[in-house]
Amino acid sequence: MTPETQTDTEAEVETAAAAPIAVADIPRALEAIMMVADEPQTLVSLATAVSAPVAAVRQSIEALVADYDGTNGGVRRGFELREVGGGWRIYVRSEHDDVVRDFVLTQNPTKLSQAALETLAVIAYKQPISRGAIASIRAVNVDSVVRTLLGRGLITEAYTDSETGAIHYATTDLLLSQLGINSIDELPHISPLLADGSEGFDDLR
Numbered sequence: 001m002t003p004e005t006q007t008d009t010e011a012e013v014e015t016a017a018a019a020p021i022a023v024a025d026i027p028r029a030l031e032a033i034m035m036v037a038d039e040p041q042t043l044v045s046l047a048t049a050v051s052a053p054v055a056a057v058r059q060s061i062e063a064l065v066a067d068y069d070g071t072n073g074g075v076r077r078g079f080e081l082r083e084v085g086g087g088w089r090i091y092v093r094s095e096h097d098d099v100v101r102d103f104v105l106t107q108n109p110t111k112l113s114q115a116a117l118e119t120l121a122v123i124a125y126k127q128p129i130s131r132g133a134i135a136s137i138r139a140v141n142v143d144s145v146v147r148t149l150l151g152r153g154l155i156t157e158a159y160t161d162s163e164t165g166a167i168h169y170a171t172t173d174l175l176l177s178q179l180g181i182n183s184i185d186e187l188p189h190i191s192p193l194l195a196d197g198s199e200g201f202d203d204l205r
Contacts, residue, residue, distance in 0.1 A: 021050050027060040027067075034064075039177055040087025061088055085176045112152075119145045120154060124175070124184060128158040128168035154178070 021029055029050045033041065041049075047057045061081065070076035082091045092100045112120070119142050122134050135142045146169065149155045158170040171184060181187070 021052055023052075023056060026050055026052050026056055027063055030057065030060055031064060034081065034088070034090045037089060039174070040083075040085045040089040042087045046088070082180065084180060084182055085173045086182075089177065091180050112148075113145075115140070115142075116145050116148055120149055120171075120175075123149070123155055123169050124171050124187060127170040127184070129170075130161070130164075130166040130168050132166060134169075 030046055033046065033049055043054050043057050043061070046061075047054045050057065052060075065081045066072055067074060068077040068080050078093055078096050079090050080093050081088055084091075118138060119134060122137050123129055126133070126137070131142060131146055134146070146155070150157075153172055153174045155169045155175070156172050158168045160167050176182065176184070179187075
């Protein structure tokens with residue numbers, strides 16, 4: 001299509017798409033993105049989304065954090081903007097975890113089984129770890145559970161042992177995002193949580 005045949009409406013759409021976002025509107029645009037994002041967003045990806053410099057996006061993120069925290073005399077929100085896994089995402093504040101958990105379980109009862117949670121814990125604390133080693137610790141067959149965790153995107157195949165051919169598994173960034181932490185190192189010490197002390201986890205924190 002030539003410029004002469006382009007309609008007024010098409011020209012208006014192209015002009016609107018090319019127009020940079022106003023600096024004052026960046027925080028609100030970022031807020032809108034955060035409301036629908038299902039994983040942490042890096043400053044670069046956010047800057048690309050709103051067509052703004054990274055520095056301006058960083059300032060806007062800081063302003064939103066302060067706004068949600070009520071540090072400037074405003075109302076402290078029930079949610080917060082938190083940096084997790086190298087990106088930013090909106091999370092429920094920890095003091096509201098119980099009420100939100102009850103609501104979510106009531107509205108959407110689908111959740112990981114106890115077996116899946118136990119297997120996920122073994123992988124998280126012992127990664128990278130093979131399926132055989134997981135089964136040895138749990139004393140049960142874990143094939144179907146591992147497939148479930150792979151399907152949920154909570155674990156991944158880290159590498160295959162060149163000598164034994166055993167696949168070793170590790171947790172993913174999705175798990176970090178779901179737990180609201182930046183690193184596996186932020187997991188709590190497991191020894192106090194074990195009834196008999198440390199069987200299978202004797203070399204852990």
